[in-house]
Amino acid sequence: MSVTDDKSTPASFSTEDARRAIELARQTLQIEADAILALKNRLSDDSSEPLARAVHLLLGCKGRAVVSGIGKSGHIGRKIAATLASTGTPSLFMHPAEAAHGDLGMVTPNDVFIAISNSGETAELLAIVPIVKRMGAVIIAMTGNDESSLAELATVHLNVGVDKEACTLNLAPTASTTATLAMGDALAVSLLDARGFMEEDFARSHPGGALGRRLLTHVRDVMRSGDAIPAVRPDVSLSAALMEITRKGMAMTAVVDEHFHPIGVFTDGDLRRLLERGQDFSRFSIADVMHANPRTVNQDQLAVDAVQLMEEFRINQLLVTDAQGVLTGALHIHDLTRAKVI
Template structure:
């Protein structure tokens, strides 16, 4: 039987049903969604998300998305809440409760306790006339005509619509708060996103004695020794006032050799690249990476407001820092 089963047709049917279920949410968005957002935005405590079974799994994801986008939130299992975890909910919080039927016993049991605390309740249900929906200050209707499950039993389309509604809440709040990419990075400091959005060139550049610098009249052979000592594959050339006048890199050395210039008699100002790329101190390392990629260069200098070098970095530094 399975040998002749059309797996693709089954998948296409499921995807179409869930797509249509999501699309139906657009027609149902109304002032309840606005009230839910206003309530959450006014929350001075934490957003407590709760749900049983598959709704609980979706609730955990919604709580995680809210927390990472500027709306402090956590998940409380309704069964555990009835046995002590209700103490995690305080008077300044807002509760989001998920239940497709809107009558899940473990969730409904919490309603008198939530009311007694005076905590606003937002419900995400598939039944706008359910106990949970009627007890809420705002009910978000995520009901579906048909589950993707051919038996119309396993929560599939209904969990998808609940998840999408949770994402819509989180993003609406993110935009209302003016939540920035840097704010997002603070919630993800350990990942590559955090490194790209938080790391400054100042954090990884070679400064002070580790910075390769020579004057314009320096013999080329001495400039090469400076490059070798500092190990960055480049050296900066500074004028009499300490400003960056140019740069000499491994690439410049290859071009110099191609031109058959005498390495023993040449001065660095004869072979350096003037008007070289540079970045200002205090910018993100990711911005420096873009300058290097756009200019097809492997290293550059970091300068202050007066164009004086304060550091140098190359692509290896960005790789080690996890920016690339």
């Protein structure tokens, strides 16, 4: 069957069709933006504002935030639960239908139960919310109707109602789900700030992400150590130092004193500059040609600090020391790339 024979696919998509699609996209975005702006304008500065009360309840929660909803509200609920969990509020999502068949055992009296329903009359939620309430858990409802059954049962009701859906039929959940998601984000951000949640806390929740790697990876985690460190004494010949550079494969060697403190460094770049001068360097010791006072980084610093040093001084290698200034490692920019710090 050809594409044009498929009744679900238009035989053609005209310029006028394209214009209409773009116009509908603009209308959709405007309707949803207006819905979020209406939520913002609905918030008061009073301490009795439902959002402030919800934040207060969640801050005092000894258990977890249990988020529940069905259909599109369920999809939004999963995202809200994930956002809360990653920003310092232990949370989980519980499907209300599964809750009625055993999953309700996940809820404890110390939890805050966040029930999401645009109508506020979702049967599956109304079947379990009274039970959750009798257990002693606090109920926060997010609905589009202050007078709904769910709003009446809740300790705090967050009104996420919208004037209309972005759907041209005013049926498909569009603006309402966007508004609910935005309110969930507002709740999470308010909690994040109230808890004093910092970048380091976020990184611990995201160890596999780029931010986690940048804030959790230390120099000691990625440096080369032990026999992999290129190092020579200052009295060795330049030729011997070049052999050390070749063996260790870092395009440089450290020069260390008797206590293994770095006193100099010699790189492939330094060698090229010597060759350009046309000198007979076979008679040199490494002390004659090394750079004294090399750049170093402490092994306990973040790897991202090493990146900043390399960028600032336009170098590809760094020597690594401990608190006593003893050489404990060497770091190449490729090591940082492999660790995905950069």
